[in-house]
Amino acid sequence: MSVHDEPAAPRGVAMPELLIGLGMLAAAGAVLWQTMAIPVSPLYSKVGPTVFPYITTCGMLVLAVLLIKAAVQGGWQPDEEKETPTDWRSMGFTVAGLVANLVLIDPLGFTFASTVMFVLICYGFGSRRPLRDGLTGLVLALAAYFGFAKALGVNIGAGVVENGANGALATVASWFGA
Amino acid sequence: MDTFAQLAHGFVIAFSPVNLLWCLLGTTLGTAIGVLPGLGPALTIALLLPITYQVAPEASFILFAGIYYGAMYGGSTTSILLNTPGESATIVTALEGNRMARSGRGGAALATSAIGSFVAGTIGTLGVAFLAPVVVKFALSFGPAEYFSLMVLAFITVSAVLGSSAVRGLASLFIGFVVGMVGVDLQTGQPRFTFGLTQLLDGVDVIIVAVGLFAVGETLYVASRRYAGKDEIVPLKGSLYMTAQEWARSWKAWIRGAFIGFPIGAMPAGGAEIPTFLSYAIEKKLSKHKDEFGTTGAIEGVAGPEAANNASAAGVLVPMLTLGLPTSATAAIMLSAFQSYGINPGPLLFTTQGDLVWGLIASLFIANVILVILNLPLIGLWVKLLKIPAPQLYAGILVFATVGTYGISQSPIDLVVLYLLGAIGFLMRRFDFPTAPVIIGMILGPLAEAQFRRAMTIANGDWTVFFTRPLSLTLLALAFIGLLGPHIWGYVERRRLKGQEAIPGDA
Numbered sequence: 001m002s003v004h005d006e007p008a009a010p011r012g013v014a015m016p017e018l019l020i021g022l023g024m025l026a027a028a029g030a031v032l033w034q035t036m037a038i039p040v041s042p043l044y045s046k047v048g049p050t051v052f053p054y055i056t057t058c059g060m061l062v063l064a065v066l067l068i069k070a071a072v073q074g075g076w077q078p079d080e081e082k083e084t085p086t087d088w089r090s091m092g093f094t095v096a097g098l099v100a101n102l103v104l105i106d107p108l109g110f111t112f113a114s115t116v117m118f119v120l121i122c123y124g125f126g127s128r129r130p131l132r133d134g135l136t137g138l139v140l141a142l143a144a145y146f147g148f149a150k151a152l153g154v155n156i157g158a159g160v161v162e163n164g165a166n167g168a169l170a171t172v173a174s175w176f177g178a
Numbered sequence: 179m180d181t182f183a184q185l186a187h188g189f190v191i192a193f194s195p196v197n198l199l200w201c202l203l204g205t206t207l208g209t210a211i212g213v214l215p216g217l218g219p220a221l222t223i224a225l226l227l228p229i230t231y232q233v234a235p236e237a238s239f240i241l242f243a244g245i246y247y248g249a250m251y252g253g254s255t256t257s258i259l260l261n262t263p264g265e266s267a268t269i270v271t272a273l274e275g276n277r278m279a280r281s282g283r284g285g286a287a288l289a290t291s292a293i294g295s296f297v298a299g300t301i302g303t304l305g306v307a308f309l310a311p312v313v314v315k316f317a318l319s320f321g322p323a324e325y326f327s328l329m330v331l332a333f334i335t336v337s338a339v340l341g342s343s344a345v346r347g348l349a350s351l352f353i354g355f356v357v358g359m360v361g362v363d364l365q366t367g368q369p370r371f372t373f374g375l376t377q378l379l380d381g382v383d384v385i386i387v388a389v390g391l392f393a394v395g396e397t398l399y400v401a402s403r404r405y406a407g408k409d410e411i412v413p414l415k416g417s418l419y420m421t422a423q424e425w426a427r428s429w430k431a432w433i434r435g436a437f438i439g440f441p442i443g444a445m446p447a448g449g450a451e452i453p454t455f456l457s458y459a460i461e462k463k464l465s466k467h468k469d470e471f472g473t474t475g476a477i478e479g480v481a482g483p484e485a486a487n488n489a490s491a492a493g494v495l496v497p498m499l500t501l502g503l504p505t506s507a508t509a510a511i512m513l514s515a516f517q518s519y520g521i522n523p524g525p526l527l528f529t530t531q532g533d534l535v536w537g538l539i540a541s542l543f544i545a546n547v548i549l550v551i552l553n554l555p556l557i558g559l560w561v562k563l564l565k566i567p568a569p570q571l572y573a574g575i576l577v578f579a580t581v582g583t584y585g586i587s588q589s590p591i592d593l594v595v596l597y598l599l600g601a602i603g604f605l606m607r608r609f610d611f612p613t614a615p616v617i618i619g620m621i622l623g624p625l626a627e628a629q630f631r632r633a634m635t636i637a638n639g640d641w642t643v644f645f646t647r648p649l650s651l652t653l654l655a656l657a658f659i660g661l662l663g664p665h666i667w668g669y670v671e672r673r674r675l676k677g678q679e680a681i682p683g684d685a
Contacts, residue, residue: 031371038363038368047635049363049365049368051630053359059355060356066345070345076609087402087403088402091398091401091402093401095398102593105593121572124401125400125568125572126404127569133569137577140577141577144581152228153229154581156584157584
């Protein structure tokens with residue numbers, strides 16, 4: 001199965017694949033650097049904590065060379081994948097959603113950050129009703145917060161929306177004399 | 179007879195009301211995530227890993243096993259009605275199943291796949307119950323050298339032999355090794371691969387890796403390909419009851435599929451692709467209705483591969499429970515759940531955690547019964563789930579991904595690591611690198627390293643220990659053949675063909 005996947009006829013150097021091969025080479029370099037930084041006690045000199053990392057480094061170097069070789073010989077992407085253009089706009093909104101989540105989660109809390117992310121990703125995927133998506137996202141985030149996170153005993157902190165919701169719940173509870 | 183007694187005891191545990199509820203929850207959730215494209219059992223179980231701090235091991239493994247089996251049932255529904263295989267194991271189901279749905283026999287396709295999954299799942303689970311004790315007896319004689327060589331064999335088969343490219347599969351595996359080594363070395367206490375960051379001393383959580391690769395990476399990939407083609411749901415037509423002729427054509431395919439799937443799944447190679455494709459090829463060859471293959475859809479082509487898929491899913495549990503050897507991403511994440519309880523899967527598991535193992539196996543039989551009910555009479559419910567539009571589905575997946583990741587330590591650093599892994603996952607998906615070997619390498623790599631060092635310490639640092647013990651040598655030889663055999667074979671073939679062409683030239 002793994003024999004004839006590389007094209008026989010040379011098609012020139014494939015840039016994206018070459019970059020991936022070089023990335024693998026850089027990763028192997030980083031692994032080597034970190035391996036050499038591991039202090040080794042002479043007590044464990046035979047099979048210390050560096051033996052496996054060195055084996056991994058060698059493996060990664062060989063694989064990086066093989067990937068670069070495949071890239072120079074024309075790459076390995078199927079034509080179908082190569083001919084489909086990347087939807088940068090859609091990806092851009094998705095990435096924006098992820099970044100917004102990262103930036104907002106600490107100051108404003110999970111629910112608010114997730115709702116913003118939800119709206120941006122929906123927009124990126126082609127939804128054109130941000131208000132409805134915002135409400136859906138809010139309900140889903142609250143469900144995730146009160147259902148999933150609480151049930152699993154996961155602590156994801158509390159922000160603006162969570163405190164509001166908790167406060168509202170406490171008020172409702174107090175009406176019933178709880 | 180011992181097996182029967184223990185299995186009976188297992189049923190007592192699995193039939194407790196609480197465990198039945200966990201099983202029902204797991205199977206329902208599993209079917210749902212199997213039906214939904216973009217969500218798989220590996221991601222779901224990873225997101226639910228924190229539950230291991232809350233409930234007894236029996237409960238969480240019954241839940242996880244329900245999800246694992248349920249996703250197989252749900253995945254076939256999506257393949258048949260949407261022609262978008264949710265998982266690689268259901269690619270073959272989509273071939274004939276979607277054609278059957280298009281020619282108005284979707285009901286029969288769903289029925290044969292659900293009942294076939296039940297038959298094969300039950301045969302496969304019986305296989306686990308009876309094969310596992312045999313493997314345990316055999317495995318008790320394994321030393322660290324044998325374990326290490328066995329893991330090497332598993333590494334080669336899951337990354338290099340299966341999949342489209344040995345180089346890319348191994349590259350994924352080695353990335354997994356590096357991720358697995360981050361943190362404090364357990365034997366010497368030295369920090370490794372932490373880049374001087376204290377946050378990395380505890381290692382990288384498997385939840386972050388699984389969520390990054392499977393949720394963030396997948397979402398980015400789908401976003402980048404958004405206008406590449408829209409799938410249409412084939413409306414469910416035709417009765418869910420199969421005709422006598424359809425039964426007659428299905429049952430032999432189920433049995434054959436089960437007996438192809440289980441042994442392949444149980445080998446330390448795993449993977450559901452090979453048994454499903456093999457079953458498809460056999461059914462096509464044996465069928466009396468060859469004209470239906472690839473045209474209106476042949477029921478054997480759904481029944482056989484679906485059965486093979488479920489039986490191999492059951493088979494994967496044999497090396498996982500008896501040797502601690504996961505051969506799929508889902509099994510690797512289940513192994514990390516064992517570790518979170520401080521339990522080491524392996525031959526001793528059956529004696530030290532008898533209740534857990536036999537309760538789990540018994541619950542698999544119950545799960546199969548629940549699943550065939552969930553997936554036949556209640557199929558309409560799952561078809562509705564398919565109508566969730568893609569924007570809200572993927573945005574929702576990322577909301578849950580955030581809960582799972584941010585919940586580990588409320589640290590935005592975890593989200594940064596998650597997004598970096600998501601970017602890597604996107605590139606891997608885009609450039610055809612398999613993602614499962616990353617998870618397997620990350621979980622199994624440190625275990626292989628421990629066995630390696632143990633074997634070397636026992637042998638006083640003598641490398642030959644792996645080659646002088648016969649079983650260890652055999653396993654390494656098999657791994658070597660798996661890695662280089664196809665290349666040597668291809669080289670010989672090319673030489674032979676060239677030789678033939680040269681003869682007319684000589685004359």
